[in-house]
Amino acid sequence: MTNEVTVRGMATWLLRNGFVELTGKKTGHRFFHKDNIKITLPGHGPNDLTKKHLGMILRQLERVGYDRRRVRDEL
Numbered sequence: 001m002t003n004e005v006t007v008r009g010m011a012t013w014l015l016r017n018g019f020v021e022l023t024g025k026k027t028g029h030r031f032f033h034k035d036n037i038k039i040t041l042p043g044h045g046p047n048d049l050t051k052k053h054l055g056m057i058l059r060q061l062e063r064v065g066y067d068r069r070r071v072r073d074e075l
Contacts, residue, residue: 004048005075007041010057013075014039037064 011030015021019032019039028043037060042053049057062068 005054006047007049008047009075010041010049010054013071035064037061 007030011021011032014032014034017034019034022031022033022038024031024043030041030043032039032041039057039060041049058068058071061071
């Protein structure tokens with residue numbers, strides 16, 4: 001895996017793993033939902049996710065049962 005994770009790559013991973021994209025509002029952000037988790041991806045700015053944002057997403061996924069290493073390897 002490269003060090004950069006793109007917004008598009010994360011969105012593709014989420015859709016491939018059963019998340020559903022919700023309709024957005026005027027913010028431009030993209031929202032994904034599955035069971036009791038909602039992931040928000042930025043809709044503006046750089047194409048790469050920051051380390052902070054990626055870490056927050058990985059922690060959310062880990063809380064609902066995803067393996068952090070497996071997710072990072074697939075990205």
